[in-house]
Amino acid sequence: MARPVQPVAALTLSVVAFGLAATMAPAETQIRIDLGRKLFYDADLSFTGTMACATCHEQWHGFTDNNRGHPGIYDDPAKRNVPGLANIGAFKNFTWADNSLGTLQRQARNPLLGTAPIEMGVSGHEDEVVARFATDPCYDKVFAAAFPERGGEVSLDTITLALAAFEKAIVSTDSAWDKAEASGAALANPTAERGRKLFAEKGCASCHTPPLFSDDAFHKVTELKEGEADAGLGDVTGKAEDRGMFRTPSLRNAAMTFPYWHDGRVETITEAIALHDPALTGQPQPTGNEVAALIAFLGSLTDHTMLENPAYALPPEACPLKP
Numbered sequence: 001m002a003r004p005v006q007p008v009a010a011l012t013l014s015v016v017a018f019g020l021a022a023t024m025a026p027a028e029t030q031i032r033i034d035l036g037r038k039l040f041y042d043a044d045l046s047f048t049g050t051m052a053c054a055t056c057h058e059q060w061h062g063f064t065d066n067n068r069g070h071p072g073i074y075d076d077p078a079k080r081n082v083p084g085l086a087n088i089g090a091f092k093n094f095t096w097a098d099n100s101l102g103t104l105q106r107q108a109r110n111p112l113l114g115t116a117p118i119e120m121g122v123s124g125h126e127d128e129v130v131a132r133f134a135t136d137p138c139y140d141k142v143f144a145a146a147f148p149e150r151g152g153e154v155s156l157d158t159i160t161l162a163l164a165a166f167e168k169a170i171v172s173t174d175s176a177w178d179k180a181e182a183s184g185a186a187l188a189n190p191t192a193e194r195g196r197k198l199f200a201e202k203g204c205a206s207c208h209t210p211p212l213f214s215d216d217a218f219h220k221v222t223e224l225k226e227g228e229a230d231a232g233l234g235d236v237t238g239k240a241e242d243r244g245m246f247r248t249p250s251l252r253n254a255a256m257t258f259p260y261w262h263d264g265r266v267e268t269i270t271e272a273i274a275l276h277d278p279a280l281t282g283q284p285q286p287t288g289n290e291v292a293a294l295i296a297f298l299g300s301l302t303d304h305t306m307l308e309n310p311a312y313a314l315p316p317e318a319c320p321l322k323p
């Protein structure tokens, strides 16, 4: 099968689109991206060999999985809805509500090693899981090529670095909205074009700020229910004023990333919009007509180039390095 093309071009685009030039290290080499991609789709990264990153983060759904939550390898119920990964390399805060992770490399330790809930179950079995890769002839060669300065070290550190390199290459810059912005044109669908204006006028853009469609900041937009277990950022910082704060989710590919909200509590965008409490956001609730236009606008953020990019899919070849 033909070798998939792209990541390098896609990466360059994202550098331009998000002004990331300064933060995009040269270490993000193609072979490191290829390694991260192979790992992302490899169930051997979970202790039981039954769950890959891609089990929960499916490309076609914008790297979500369209379930309220995805249980871990021992069926621990999920705490939260799987978020999408479009342009994730441009964020500073990762997951629905955590300001302490700092890097994608650090974030990757959560599904691997996390115990509340257990997702991939590697905690306590680190050596055994790492050994699977260190003793594999293909991986052994690829780690050597991807981390020459570390003598091809195979460890959780290099595994998570490679995963982060792949994730940074997942960019969405080719939706109908991107094309309209680039050319200065209106969206072809007049309802979507009306929604585009409403998105700014109704204050959506103040939090869901283009081009990421997130300000990468934390907001409380719904009151916590009595006895609600998940207090968002407050659980991380321990501060009362952070209770109920969540990071604004990106709305890229929103039509594909249902269900919505940090706990996946609603199935439709209409319900998700209605969940924003005007008393907390300071923005009036849009009318039914306006909501319809906003939904049409969000449809213009579906990026088939990203959703179908073969460079983000399960690698067709067994080993990214040619013999």
Ligand code: HEC
Binding pocket: 040, 045, 051, 052, 053, 054, 055, 056, 057, 070, 071, 072, 078, 080, 081, 082, 083, 084, 085, 088, 091, 093, 094, 095, 096, 097, 104, 107, 108, 111, 112, 119, 120, 163, 167
């Ligand atoms: C069992 C399902 C599951 C698996 C497996 C899984 N994830 Fe996730 N992922 C999630 C959920 C749920 C969240 C949100 C967690 C939270 O907010 O506490 C998340 C969040 C993320 C984020 C942050 C996204 C954002 O918007 O900030 C990244 C990046 C990510 N995962 C990458 C990975 C990688 C890499 C792997 C494999 C090592 C992986 N995930 C495996 C369910 C999963």
Ligand code: HEC
Binding pocket: 199, 202, 203, 204, 205, 206, 207, 208, 218, 219, 220, 221, 246, 247, 248, 249, 250, 251, 254, 257, 259, 260, 261, 262, 263, 269, 272, 273, 276, 280, 281, 283, 286, 294
């Ligand atoms: C004050 C900031 C703020 C404003 C203003 C705002 N949002 Fe949000 N939005 C958020 C936050 C934070 C969440 C996530 C809440 C959660 O999961 O607990 C969210 C969630 C969403 C979701 C669900 C996304 C997903 O993947 O689950 C949609 C859709 C959405 N907002 C659309 C809109 C629209 C349309 C407007 C304007 C009418 C708007 N938002 C205004 C902050 C904001």
